[in-house]
Amino acid sequence: MSMHDELKANAAGYVLGSLDANDRQEFEAHLAGCAECTAEVASLSPVVSVLATAVPQVTPRAEVRDRILDVAAGLKSSSVGAGLQTHPRPHLRALHDRKAPSPLVWLPLAAAIVIAVGAGIYALRLQRQVGELQARFDQAQATTAVLAAPDLARIDLQGETVAPSARARALWSRSRGLVFTAANLPPAPAGKAYQVWVVTAQMPISAGLLITDPTGGGSQYYMTPPDIAPPVAVAVTLEPSGGVPSPTGERYLIGMP
Amino acid sequence: MWLLAALARMQPAAESQAEDVESLRRVVSGDQGAAAVLYDRHARPLYSLILRILGDETEAEDVLQEVFVQAFRQAGRYEASRGVVAAWLLMMARSRAIDRLRARRSRVEGRTGEVQVLNDVPDAKPDVASAMLDEERTRLVREALAELPLLQRMAIELAYYEGLSHTEIAERLEQPLGTVKTRIRLGLLKLRDVLKHLNARSPRVGNPAEGPA
Numbered sequence: 001m002s003m004h005d006e007l008k009a010n011a012a013g014y015v016l017g018s019l020d021a022n023d024r025q026e027f028e029a030h031l032a033g034c035a036e037c038t039a040e041v042a043s044l045s046p047v048v049s050v051l052a053t054a055v056p057q058v059t060p061r062a063e064v065r066d067r068i069l070d071v072a073a074g075l076k077s078s079s080v081g082a083g084l085q086t087h088p089r090p091h092l093r094a095l096h097d098r099k100a101p102s103p104l105v106w107l108p109l110a111a112a113i114v115i116a117v118g119a120g121i122y123a124l125r126l127q128r129q130v131g132e133l134q135a136r137f138d139q140a141q142a143t144t145a146v147l148a149a150p151d152l153a154r155i156d157l158q159g160e161t162v163a164p165s166a167r168a169r170a171l172w173s174r175s176r177g178l179v180f181t182a183a184n185l186p187p188a189p190a191g192k193a194y195q196v197w198v199v200t201a202q203m204p205i206s207a208g209l210l211i212t213d214p215t216g217g218g219s220q221y222y223m224t225p226p227d228i229a230p231p232v233a234v235a236v237t238l239e240p241s242g243g244v245p246s247p248t249g250e251r252y253l254i255g256m257p
Numbered sequence: 258m259w260l261l262a263a264l265a266r267m268q269p270a271a272e273s274q275a276e277d278v279e280s281l282r283r284v285v286s287g288d289q290g291a292a293a294v295l296y297d298r299h300a301r302p303l304y305s306l307i308l309r310i311l312g313d314e315t316e317a318e319d320v321l322q323e324v325f326v327q328a329f330r331q332a333g334r335y336e337a338s339r340g341v342v343a344a345w346l347l348m349m350a351r352s353r354a355i356d357r358l359r360a361r362r363s364r365v366e367g368r369t370g371e372v373q374v375l376n377d378v379p380d381a382k383p384d385v386a387s388a389m390l391d392e393e394r395t396r397l398v399r400e401a402l403a404e405l406p407l408l409q410r411m412a413i414e415l416a417y418y419e420g421l422s423h424t425e426i427a428e429r430l431e432q433p434l435g436t437v438k439t440r441i442r443l444g445l446l447k448l449r450d451v452l453k454h455l456n457a458r459s460p461r462v463g464n465p466a467e468g469p470a
Contacts, residue, residue: 011442018420047452052350054399057301060321075329
């Protein structure tokens with residue numbers, strides 16, 4: 001196989017999103033200047049679309065529709081609870097309209113009150129869930145914005161001798177901020193935390209603390225000042241748990257653009 | 258109900274796309290009914306894909322909600338040049354479901370999650386030219402997928418529905434990396450041929466990349 005055929009053979013993996021990182025970068029760089037491979041990608045893409053729909057079709061439960069449309073309503077009015085609390089009212093109204101209420105009316109009324117209270121609690125819980133979702137979503141959106149930034153720069157970080165297997169990647173856009181992803185960091189000792197630094201020619205600037213999970217991985221979005229000097233490095237140090245204004249502790253990761 | 262959904266998907270792609278774009282525009286202007294319209298048109302194929310990837314109904318419902326919330330919030334930023342609405346939603350659904358699958362996997366595998374954390378999740382490149390969503394076409398491709406040699410089919414399914422990289426697939430199937438690449442390629446080319454024949458039979462939704470030869 002010629003060099004070019006070898007590259008072209010990667011078109012299938014590219015449209016499936018399954019190329020390993022190195023192959024993907026190589027193929028993307030090649031794709032930009034190769035009409036033949038661009039055509040190959042274009043002709044294979046419909047296959048991927050069809051794979052998305054070539055699965056057994058299942059209708060989600062009706063409750064899911066209600067839940068999602070309730071959340072959608074909250075996105076606009078930012079008061080999801082208000083819409084939900086009206087649900088129990090029809091029950092109450094129906095009871096009041098009865099001309100000669102039998103003694104049994106108390107039973108359904110009590111039930112209606114229980115439902116009303118339950119729905120109120122449900123609405124509050126939903127509201128909290130929506131709030132959490134919103135926060136996660138904002139974080140995700142900020143991350144996506146960075147990844148799509150036209151001025152995106154990538155800095156890969158290597159572990160220092162204290163943590164040789166640690167790795168990290170910083171994706172930085174002057175206009176949109178910093179997305180930092182680390183793996184394999186040793187667990188931070190009690191009272192200590194990892195802190196991420198954007199090192200400029202003048203000084204290191206703290207991006208913020210990095211919370212790691214039990215596997216030593218962590219991912220975080222940080223805002224950076226738009227007038228920051230061009231970074232010469234990104235680094236991670238171990239600092240007192242609240243963080244410090246300039247680095248004092250041991251360096252765990254460093255990388256240069 | 259299923260009949261309505263099936264009929265909706267039988268509509269010509271261009272018409273569905275125009276209606277979807279209009280619904281997105283109305284969502285932006287605060288029309289709750291439009292959100293319901295979009296949900297009713299797309300929930301089933303999206304949920305089906307997510308469920309296929311995650312295999313868990315509760316998780317699939319959560320991801321479906323995430324996808325719609327994201328779509329409604331980003332409705333104002335949707336650009337038709339980036340693909341038809343159906344493909345845009347499916348791409349979001351796949352990538353969110355795969356993200357969750359990877360998070361689950363790295364929780365289970367502990368330190369071996371390392372490589373997955375550092376590989377940014379690449380999106381499968383969806384077809385931006387045509388929706389290709391009609392029922393008959395999908396059924397025929399599903400059949401074609403089922404008829405592929407087993408290892409070709411498994412490699413493609415691991416790549417698309419489980420978000421594994423070539424290296425990870427090679428490990429999972431205990432095959433050399435080069436063999437995996439070749440199998441994926443041959444399998445996709447075969448599926449492409451099936452699609453080509455379908456397009457030749459009904460040029461209405463033909464792939465614009467392939468003019469008359």
